[in-house]
Amino acid sequence: MLLPMARQLPRRMPLAELHCHLGSAVTPAVMWGIAHEQGIKLPTKDYWQFRQMITASPTRDHSFDGYLGLFHWTELIQSSPLAMERSVYEVIGGAYRKNNITTMELRFNPMKRNRNGEQDLDHIIAASLRGMDRAMLEYPIRPGLIFCLDRAFPFDLNEIVVEKAIAWRDRGIVGIDIAGPESATFHPADYSELFRRARQFGLGLTVHVGEAGPVEEVAEVIEALEPDRIGHGVKSAYDPRTMGMLRERGIVLEVCPTSNLQTGVVSNWEEFRWIFEQFRSNEIRYAISTDGPEMLRTYIRDELATLGRLGILSYEEQVRAAETSLEASFVPKVNDVAAAVRQPAHRREVEREEA
C-alpha cells in the first residue's frame, strides 16, 4: 500500500539525531581527504572503490558482522587528533545544513581512535571537542558527544572510557553507551556501579541492546543499568514483559530502521509495520535515528519519509517522534524551550540540501 502523497515533516522543523556513530557519519569524500592528508596507505587509489569500501549498499551482504566490518577503515582513518577534529566538525555542521538537525549527539569509542594506545586519549578527546566547538561557532546548534564502551573490551578499559567521559563532561560529553556485538564475556550486571557513577555526574545513559542479540538482554540491561534510552531495542516488540518495563520507566528507544534492514536484524518494512504497531499499543516512546547517515546513505528525514509513505507512521506520529528526540536528548537545555515556540533557523530557502 503506497501513499505517494504522504505529508512530510517540513524542513523548518528542527530535529535531534540521538543515535549516530562518528565512524559511519563522515561523508566519504571528507574521509578520503583526511586519509590522504595523513598519508594513510589505503588498499585502493580509486575514490569510487574507496567509497564502496566504506558504505553499505543493496548488493552488500546484509549481516551484522558485515556491517561492523565497514568500520575498519573509517575508525583507522579517524585515529588521530587532526582527523577527529575535522570529522566531528564536518558531521555536526553537515547535519545542520543537510537536515536542519540542531541537536546532534555524536557517539564514538575514544579508545578505538588512539591506534591501540599510540595516541594520547586526552588529545583525541580534546580534538573532537574542538571540532564540535568550531561547528557551534558557525551554526545555531546544540550538539553533544557520547562515549561508547565496547562489549568486547575488558572491564578496566571500559572503566577508563567512563572516567574520561566524567572528566570531560563540562566540555560537552553528554552521555555513555555500550556498543559492539554480543559477547559471552559481557554481563550488564558487572557495569551497574559504573553506570550509577556516570549518572551521579549527570551523564545520560544509553545502551545498544535488543538489536542483534537476544530479547532477554533488554530486560537484563534495564534492571542492571537503568538506562534513559536504548539503542535500537526493536526486539523488545516480541516480548510483552519487556514492553511493560519500557513503558513504566519511560525509556526512549532510538530506532534506526534502515540500519536494522541493512544488518538483517529486521527482515523488511512489513516487519517494521508490526513492530511499530506493538510500540503504539504499548505506548512506547521512540525517536527515529540513522545510526550512520553516510555509511547507510540515509538521513533522519528519509527515514521518517519512508515510514510515512509506507503508512507505518502517521504524520502526527512522525511529529511526535521528532519531538521525542528533542525531549530525550542528553544535551542540557535542549528541552528548556517549549516545542511550539522553538524557533527554526532563519533560512529563506530550506528545501535545498547542501553538502
Ligand SMILES: [Zn+2]
Ligand atoms: Zn548504533
